[in-house]
Amino acid sequence: MEENKIEKGMENVKDETEVKSDYEINPLTIAIIAMKVNGHYHSKVIEASEESIQHIKRSPRKIMDLGCKYFGSSLQGRQEGARDVCGIQNKVPISVDPSSGMYFFPTASPQNPYCSWISHTYIDRIRKAPGRGTEFVFKDGSVIILEVSYGSMINQLQRTAQFRYLLDKRIHFTTMKKKNKDTKETEEEDFFLFT
16 A cells, blocks of 8 residues: 655644654544554544644554543444444444544544544545545645545545534534423423412
């Protein structure tokens, strides 16, 4: 597999040479890119407003799983939940934490060690790159080219938008339902207080 290309769109951005053992997904995470180093799968992490690309000594799948666990679930749990919400069965997009707007989609089967994860929130547009590649342009000007099918990435982008809409609708409905229930209880309490 050809090496993925990462361009930041800013001249002063550098690829970190220091290898870190851990990384915590956060609302600034743009992408977690798979790479192979000496026979082991590592990740390059791009964050918004950062001037470097972090090299993490964990696979993207492991970083995603730990991120999901930090927010009270697991990667598998988030995938099962997403399947229930929108019926998508393969390459399921997930919400690491819906309250923070952290929605990600995989570029391949998450079991594939070359699977990278892209934040839906930060995508400005995607374009067909030469060969079988796809160019991702992010809202902060970052650009990455991954050796993945453009058609598949268009599909992933749309599926993530659908999942995000359906989950946000459920969360909003539950919040409104609770708010209406609380308002009704308050009105009933007020009624009994004045009788």
